Amino acid sequence: MQYQQQQTPPPLRMRQRRRSAGVTLTPGVLTTAVSIGVVVLIVAITFVADWMQIPELSLSPQGQFLSPNGDGSYDIFTVSYRLADNARIIAQVYSNQNVVRTLANGQNESAGEHFLTWDGRNDIGSVVPDGFYRIEVIASGTMRSTSQSTQAQVDTQPPTVQLANIPEGMSVNTPALQIEGVTEPGAMISLNGTAQPQRVDNLGRFTFALKLLDGSKFFRPFQPAVRSGPQY
Numbered sequence: 127m128q129y130q131q132q133q134t135p136p137p138l139r140m141r142q143r144r145r146s147a148g149v150t151l152t153p154g155v156l157t158t159a160v161s162i163g164v165v166v167l168i169v170a171i172t173f174v175a176d177w178m179q180i181p182e183l184s185l186s187p188q189g190q191f192l193s194p195n196g197d198g199s200y201d202i203f204t205v206s207y208r209l210a211d212n213a214r215i216i217a218q219v220y221s222n223q224n225v226v227r228t229l230a231n232g233q234n235e236s237a238g239e240h241f242l243t244w245d246g247r248n249d250i251g252s253v254v255p256d257g258f259y260r261i262e263v264i265a266s267g268t269m270r271s272t273s274q275s276t277q278a279q280v281d282t283q284p285p286t287v288q289l290a291n292i293p294e295g296m297s298v299n300t301p302a303l304q305i306e307g308v309t310e311p312g313a314m315i316s317l318n319g320t321a322q323p324q325r326v327d328n329l330g331r332f333t334f335a336l337k338l339l340d341g342s343k344f345f346r347p348f349q350p351a352v353r354s355g356p357q358y
Contacts, residue, residue, distance in 0.1 A: 181265040182210035185274040194246030194253050195282045203278050205261055206241045213265040217242050219278075220260040227254075229261075246280050256281050285310035305334040 186206045193200040205217075217229040226248045244261065248254050262275040287309040309315065311330045314323040326332045 180270045181213040183265040184208045187276040203244045216264040285313045303336045
């Protein structure tokens with residue numbers, strides 16, 4: 127009985143057969159895979175940049191002075207602000223480190239121009255004491271925020287005024303009268319019958335030229351001056 131010995135293929139041919147069973151990556155498949163990877167990377171970078179972006183905020187107060195006494199003059203303090211992107215807004219009024227009024231509490235605002243107003247009252251509706259207050263606006267993005275603030279002076283007391291050259295019982299023999307006086311620096315003086323108020327100088331001095339008619343005239347300060355802002 128003769129036995130035939132089974133021959134084993136050479137090692138080289140076995141390796142060739144194993145390789146032929148694998149997946150062949152063509153240039154087109156490689157290009158598609160690289161393109162998908164680039165797109166995923168760009169989306170990830172864009173998401174992270176948007177997630178970490180700090181909102182751009184610019185603040186512009188319209189004046190520095192507030193006199194909430196109900197006379198229709200300087201009763202409202204207005205703050206304009208501009209957003210470069212959509213953001214959540216918190217706006218509060220501080221006296222030292224204490225919040226006295228919340229003007230906006232996390233409201234969503236779109237990019238563009240906006241404004242806030244303060245009537246000089248606290249959160250329970252009472253007029254705040256005279257003094258300086260800080261209005262802070264915070265703009266928040268997804269993760270980060272920025273803030274800006276401005277100062278407002280509340281002053282409900284009218285400035286005093288004194289007439290310097292009009293003594294009681296004074297008589298004049300000419301129709302032209304020069305009225306001189308002094309008040310607080312930064313105030314504006316109005317004379318009954320004149321069209322526009324007049325700003326006083328840096329020392330609070332003022333002068334009015336007045337034409338008189340025959341007869342007796344009576345002068346007395348009545349709501350004599352209005353502060354135009356904290357310029358002193």
